[in-house]
Amino acid sequence: MQQHCDAEDLALLALGEPVDASCQEHVATCSECSAELAELRQVVNAGRASGGPDSLQTPPPRVWDAISDQLASEPVPLQPRQRPQRRWAGLVAAAAAGILIGGGAVAVITGQDTPETVVASAQLTPMPDGPDRGGSAEATLNRTDSGYTVTVKASGVAGPEGFYEVWLLDPENSGLIALGSIAAGEQQATFPVPDGVDLDAFNAVDVSDEPLDGDPTHSTVTVLRGTLET
Numbered sequence: 186m187q188q189h190c191d192a193e194d195l196a197l198l199a200l201g202e203p204v205d206a207s208c209q210e211h212v213a214t215c216s217e218c219s220a221e222l223a224e225l226r227q228v229v230n231a232g233r234a235s236g237g238p239d240s241l242q243t244p245p246p247r248v249w250d251a252i253s254d255q256l257a258s259e260p261v262p263l264q265p266r267q268r269p270q271r272r273w274a275g276l277v278a279a280a281a282a283g284i285l286i287g288g289g290a291v292a293v294i295t296g297q298d299t300p301e302t303v304v305a306s307a308q309l310t311p312m313p314d315g316p317d318r319g320g321s322a323e324a325t326l327n328r329t330d331s332g333y334t335v336t337v338k339a340s341g342v343a344g345p346e347g348f349y350e351v352w353l354l355d356p357e358n359s360g361l362i363a364l365g366s367i368a369a370g371e372q373q374a375t376f377p378v379p380d381g382v383d384l385d386a387f388n389a390v391d392v393s394d395e396p397l398d399g400d401p402t403h404s405t406v407t408v409l410r411g412t413l414e415t
Contacts, residue, residue: 199225226366307411324390333378
């Protein structure tokens with residue numbers, strides 16, 4: 186049976202921390218672990234874009250009442266999962282945002298959809314000196330009630346050697362902001378834009394092929410790029 190990476194190691198990789206070389210080598214050849222790592226990287230970017238503990242608010246008493254009622258309820262036995270990796274998603278998000286539950290503050294996450302308006306778009310094309318993976322892609326900059334997001338839609342693009350990372354690019358000053366990863370086989374993904382980003386300067390979208398080495402910086406292998414235009 187194939188030995189997958191531990192959930193702890195995948196979480197560390199998503200945070201850009203070093204792990205055992207055997208795990209890095211395994212992720213490079215395992216589609217399951219690669220997809221899980223890409224999902225965790227998205228959690229990391231969402232957590233870092235959340236603003237950290239300074240953005241948390243003290244919840245109303247009814248939140249604590251609901252938590253107390255839940256803890257006092259009769260436990261329900263659950264079937265063990267083969268790979269209980271999902272519990273690490275919350276821990277990774279908390280670590281990425283620097284969140285500690287305490288001091289009367291807690292982050293409450295809801296599944297409500299946020300209405301969005303497309304304010305700019307870009308056709309993403311291969312760079313002249315970069316690899317040509319075929320297919321096509323489009324990026325949109327969206328305004329929502331909670332801030333801006335970037336959505337990338339791809340069609341027919343060949344798979345990465347490592348994983349695809351989406352960046353906002355400042356072409357004038359070579360500035361880069363990592364937004365998140367596209368999971369293996371995924372054709373569309375939406376990423377939150379961190380608060381305070383100058384979107385007049387960071388007006389291009391870059392998609393890079395990143396090796397599974399835990400290094401959070403740009404690999405310099407740009408697969409697709411385009412300028413956002415209104």
